[in-house]
Each structure stands twice: as structure tokens, then as C-alpha cells.
Amino acid sequence: MGGGGQAPALSLxxxxxxxxxxxxxxxxxxxxGLLRRWMGERLGINNGLAQLFAAALLAGVVGGVATRFHVALDSGLVMMGPLLVLVPGPALMGATFDLAGLRLLIGLARLTYGLLSIxxxxxxxxxGAGLADGVAPDPNAPPSDLSWWQDMACAAMASAAYGVFFSIPYRMLALPVIVGALAHGLRWFCLTELHLANASAAGIGCLLVGVVVEPIARRWRLPFAAVGFAAVVAQVPGSFLFRMAAGLVELQRAGAGAPLRLLAGIGADGGTALLTLxxxxxxxxxxxxxWMRLDSRRCRAAEHERF
Structure with a gap:
């Protein structure tokens, strides 16, 4: 149930x-999380997409009820916060790995699963929002205004909860938590001080994760994918994807008279999410x-020395 701790951090x-x-x-x-486990263990519904839909439906109802009874003013983040944990970032990023390596079939399969999950x-x-209140999440959510240390603390919490959420062994958690906090701090600096775009800042943060985690993972024989994804989970652009979906709903309601601002917002959110991934x-x-190329060169050099 690591999502219960990760969701508030991602919301911040x-x-x-x-x-x-x-x-x-x-x-x-x-x-x-309880609902998805109950569906799998008690009802025998092991379809991941059905479980995601049920959890999202519950989040929409909770957000609508919270708004109706004035428990929270921002219904959009109440609805999206629990779902940021469930965004299939590893599937979408793994698809880009496979497509870049020309492993087209498995890359397209992962991409399809990620898009269907979204x-x-x-x-x-x-x-769920329509059933409870009739108010969809606001497609114009405000940006985060956390300080650098708050940003790093939230990223560390998200990385630790991600590890629990995906059953990463506890001995492996320290590395993604520390590196993830540093990478998110670097992303914060790129966004606030250098005024870079979200995609560029996230790419630089993930580059730091790759540079630090890859040699350590090789030395300690740790799975790079698990540790690396846990370190960068806080940078996955889930909020942009949900804002794009909310904008599409508003576009459907507006019809032919949709304002250009709404169309521009949908395109900007979708483009930002794609470029960030x-x-x-x-x-x-x-x-x-x-590192793989360096290892292959070392192997070839060792073979030449042997003969």
C-alpha cells in the first residue's frame, strides 16, 4: 500500500x-489499493486495466464528495493525486527504450499497454467525478511552488513509497531515495533558476540518475531498471496527461465553439508529457x-591480451 504515502508527496x-x-x-x-487487491484476491479480477479503472472511479467519487462538502477546494488535485501513483511511467519509458533499440514488437506492446492504462x-x-459532483478536474492546475528542500524531501518520499509499492527489497531502497532526491533537486534548479522547460529539466535530472546509478548497480549487481525507475518516478509527467484528458472533455463539451486557449492548453500538455517521457x-x-560500450571494449581488450 505504498501508494498511500506516495500520493500526497506527488500531489505536493x-x-x-x-x-x-x-x-x-x-x-x-x-x-x-485495497480495492484493487480485493478485486484480484476476492473477485478474481486480475485484469490490470479493470483494476486501474476501478481505482480511478473511486478517486473521482472521493474528489467530487470532498468538493461538495468543502473538505478540499481543489477537486482536481484530490482526484488526480491518488492516480499519479498509478501512471504507467515504467511501461511508457520502457517502450521508448525498446523502440530506440529497434525491439519494435515489445516496444509497441508496452506503449499500447501504457496508453490503455492512461x-x-x-x-x-x-x-467518478460526474457521478459525485459533475465537476471534472481543472485542466489549468497551478505549478508547484515548493522550496528546494521541500521538493527534494517529497521526491525522496515518492521514491521510497514507489519501492514499497513495487516490492523492491529494502536493502535497495537507500540508493533510489538518495539519488532521486538529488535528481529532483537538480530538476528544481533547472526549472526555477535556469528557467528551462519541463522536458529539459527532467532529462537533466534523469541523466544524473543514469550517471550515478549505472556504475553502482553494476558493482552491487542491482537491477538498473528497478532502481532507476524508483529514482525518477517523481518526474513522470502524470499531471500533464490527466490535464490533457480533462481538456479533451472540456473540448467535447464546448464543441465547435471551443476557445483557442483550450486547444492550445491540450496541445501544450500533451506535447510536454511526450517530450518529458x-x-x-x-x-x-x-x-x-x-557503460555497455566501455564494457565491450574492455572485453575485446582482454581477449587480445589473452591471445
Missing amino acids: LNGAADPQILPVVGVAAFAG VALSAGVLI VAMALGLVIPKSI
Whole structure:
């Protein structure tokens, strides 16, 4: 049930300013985890997409109820916070790895699963919001205004909870927590001080993760994918994907008279999410590729010396 601890941290990183949001988000994420486990163990529904849809439906209902009873003012983050844990970042980033390596079939399979997961989450939260309150998540969510140390602390919490969420052994948690906090601090510096775009800042943060984690993972014989994804989970652009989905709903309601601002927002959110995922994948894969090439050269040199 690591999502119960990860969801509030991710909500803070994605602009949550009202402290009343955090316990509601944590409870909703915990309840969603219980619901998905109950569906799998008691009902025998092991379809991952169905479980994601059910958890998103519950998050939408909780957000609508919280808004109706004035428990939280920002219904969008109440609804999206529990779902940020469930965004299939590893599947989407793994798809970019496979497509870059020309492993097309498995890359397309992972990409399809990731996109279907986003559709299931978006449909669930929008239907749940409609059932409870009729208010969809706001596509114009405010950016995060955390200080650097708050940003790093939230990223460390998210990385630790991700490790618990995906059953990473506890002996491996220290590395992604520390490196993930440093990488998110570097991303914060790139965004606030250098005024870089979100994709560029996330790519630089992931590059730091790749440079640090790859040699340590090789030395300690740790799985690079598990440790690397745990370190960068806080940088996955889940909020942009959900904002794009909310914007598409608003576009459907507006019809032909949709304002250009709404169309521009949808395109900007979708483009930011895509570019961020690509930049994150490149940041992780470039150091790994360099180390693999160095290892192959060492092997060839050793073979020449032997003969």
C-alpha cells in the first residue's frame, strides 16, 4: 500500500497548496489499493486495466464528495493525486527504450499497454467525478511552488513509497531515495533558476540518475531498471496527461465553439508529457549505453591480451 504515502508527496510536487488535500489524497490512494487487491484476491479480477479503472472511479467519487462538502477546494488535485501513483511511467519509458533499440514488437506492446492504462485512469476519474459532483478536474492546475528542500524531501518520499509499492527489497531502497532526491533537486534548479522547460529539466535530472546509478548497480549487481525507475518516478509527467484528458472533455463539451486557449492548453500538455517521457528515457539510457560500450571494449581488450 505504498501508494498511500506516495500520493500526497506527488500531489505536493504537482501544485497542491491546500494542506487539507493531503490526507484526503492519502486515504483515497490507500482505499484504491485495497480495492484493487480485493478485486484480484476476492473477485478474481486480475485484469490490470479493470483494476486501474476501478481505482480511478473511486478517486473521482472521493474528489467530487470532498468538493461538495468543502473538505478540499481543489477537486482536481484530490482526484488526480491518488492516480499519479498509478501512471504507467515504467511501461511508457520502457517502450521508448525498446523502440530506440529497434525491439519494435515489445516496444509497441508496452506503449499500447501504457496508453490503455492512461485511458482507463482518465475515463475512471472523469466518470467518478460526474457521478459525485459533475465537476471534472481543472485542466489549468497551478505549478508547484515548493522550496528546494521541500521538493527534494517529497521526491525522496515518492521514491521510497514507489519501492514499497513495487516490492523492491529494502536493502535497495537507500540508493533510489538518495539519488532521486538529488535528481529532483537538480530538476528544481533547472526549472526555477535556469528557467528551462519541463522536458529539459527532467532529462537533466534523469541523466544524473543514469550517471550515478549505472556504475553502482553494476558493482552491487542491482537491477538498473528497478532502481532507476524508483529514482525518477517523481518526474513522470502524470499531471500533464490527466490535464490533457480533462481538456479533451472540456473540448467535447464546448464543441465547435471551443476557445483557442483550450486547444492550445491540450496541445501544450500533451506535447510536454511526450517530450518529458522521451527526455527522461534518453537521460537514463545514454549513460547505460556508454557503460555497455566501455564494457565491450574492455572485453575485446582482454581477449587480445589473452591471445
